[in-house]
Amino acid sequence: MRIITFIIFGLFSFNGIYGENVCYKDKCHVSSTRYLLYDVNPPEGFNLRRDVYMRIAILAHQLQKSTRLGLNSIKVVLPPWSHLIHWSYSEIPEYVPWSTFFDLHSLQLFAPVIEMHDFFSILQQNKYTKAIIDNVYILQHFDDMFETGKFVDKLEIQKCQNPPKVRYFYYNNMTSTNVKCLSFHGPASQLIQLLQNTSSKTILVDHAEVMLHDRFGDKTYWMARRSMRFNKELRKIALKFRENYLNSTDRGDNTFLEADWRNDKPKRDATGGPYIGVHLRRRDFARSRPEEVPSIENVADQISALLQKLQLEKVFIATDATKLEYDGLRSKLEQKYEVYRYEPTDVIKEKFNEGGVAIIDQIICSYSRYFLGTKDSTFSYRIQEEREILGFPTDRTFNVLCKNMHECSEPSVWKIVY
Ligand SMILES: Nc1nc2c(ncn2[C@@H]2O[C@H](COP(=O)(O)OP(=O)(O)O)[C@@H](O)[C@H]2O)c(=O)[nH]1
Ligand SMILES: [Mg+2]
Structure with missing residues (x-):
């Protein structure tokens, strides 16, 4: 196995992804493409991971425009969706590619990104051969x-605060013999200092959430955000x-x-x-922040009051509540209003799993006349x-459920910039 691995990494060169063959070093030019892989702290949920993606995508977008060879040839390899703590695993395939959701x-119109399975096929490896990453940095x-x-x-580079991962x-x-812990404070673009000082073909940055946004809320940030269109089928x-149900x-x-x-x-x-x-x-929200x-x-009272104020009859509820909680809410509201929740068929659940169902919930909320969210939820x-992109007036978007009629905090407002 060791010998085979050596041959693959010793003789093959990496190459561009579209339609090109990987070839022997002597016989065709050595591709300059380099691959930046990243991963996120395991307990982080889907919607914070989307934000970490943006930090990396904005970095890759910037690098693509660089005049420096070695920097402008970097492609980001998207970490497949697997082992998310909020999702149950018996029903879903172990590794869900980004194209299932986005x-x-x-x-790719914003940043040079490829799926992990494309990366593997570029390596011309199958699941029995090893992918050895040149450099791993654990932030x-x-x-x-x-x-x-x-x-x-x-x-x-400092002493590791936690024992480094081996998988x-x-x-x-997928392994590496070159793992370092990198203490890091600053925006994602700070990583350029490291990228320009190595010629490694494959670099993995773990705990990428440690890197901050370079340009939170500016035009480029919103370009990255706008490029995150959902999968067409969803x-x-x-x-x-x-x-069918909401007259919309x-x-x-x-x-x-x-x-x-x-x-x-x-537009607005x-x-x-x-x-x-x-x-x-x-x-976990209800458990960890009961106050x-x-x-x-x-919640039922707040929704009723709002429906009455806006003179609307229908409410769509996206929630991760238990059936018991949801039924309680529905029965209170149903006395006067029409209450809707998206219930996937088995086929859709099988195809898109909990992540896809959550996205459908998000999309339907995005198109409502008025949105009422949960404070501090990245969901x-x-x-x-999404509503900023669709062009809603801000007062119809930046609203959150209050603790009760008397205790209410203002949500932060992040307006779109073009
Ligand atoms: N279908 C559905 N799932 C939800 C809803 N709210 C939360 N979830 C699930 O719970 C996870 C919440 O984690 P996360 O994305 O980290 O958002 P946050 O924890 O609210 O900031 C989501 O990714 C979904 O899988 C909802 O309204 N509908
Ligand atoms: Mg979360």
Whole structure:
């Protein structure tokens, strides 16, 4: 096995992904493509991972424009969706590619990204051969910065604070003999200092969430965000649901988007369908912050008051609540209003798993006349961003459920920039 591995890495050169063959070093030119892999702290959920993606994608977008060879040839390898703590695993395939949830072509119009399975096929490996990563950097926070409270942008190879992982992305066949811990404080672009000082073909950055945003909330940030169009089939399922149950169409709601996100225009006149979209985050949220999360009865009261104020009849509820909690909420509201929840068929659940169902919930909330989210939930944040892209007035978007009628905090407002 050792010998085979050596041959693969010793004789084959990496090459571009589209239509090119990997070939022997002597016989064709050595490709300059380099691969940047990344992973995120295991307990982080889907919607924070989307934010970490943006930090990396903005870095890759920047690198692509660089005049330096070696920097402008970097492609980001997308970590497959696996082992997410909120998802149950018996039903889902172990490794879900990004294209199940997102429109890959749309992502690639912003940044040079490829799927992990493409990376493997570039390596011309099958699941029995080893992928040896040239350099692995496990990011960690500077201990002393937290102690002193003085934060300065820097990076430095230091002693590992935790025992380094030996398996990556839960693959049995991906390893490295060159693993370092990199204390890091600063934006993702700080990684350039490291990338330009190595000629490694494959670099893996673990705990990528340690890197901060380079340009939170500016034009480039929003380009990256706009490029994150969902998988077309998921969009279609959500549209059908809106049409069938919620009287909601793009024409009627003024929520048309261009086929290509690069042609989107700033607007603020979306009306949305005649329903309120509510994101009610429960489970670990309700357990870990009982002093902030409203009771189900209270949520019902807040929704009723809002429906009455907006003179609407329908409410769509996206939630990870238990059936018991949801039934409680529904029975209270149903006395006066129409209550909807998206229930996937077995086929859709099988095909898109819990992640896809959650996205359908997010899309339907995004197209509502008025959105009411859960404070501090990244699931709700992503819906708010989607509504900024669709062009809703901000007061219809940045609203969160209160603890009760008397205790309510203002949500932060992050407006889109073009
Ligand atoms: N279908 C569905 N799933 C949800 C909903 N809210 C939360 N979830 C699930 O729970 C996870 C919550 O984790 P995360 O994405 O980290 O968002 P956050 O924890 O609210 O910031 C999501 O990824 C979903 O899998 C919801 O309204 N509908
Ligand atoms: Mg989370």
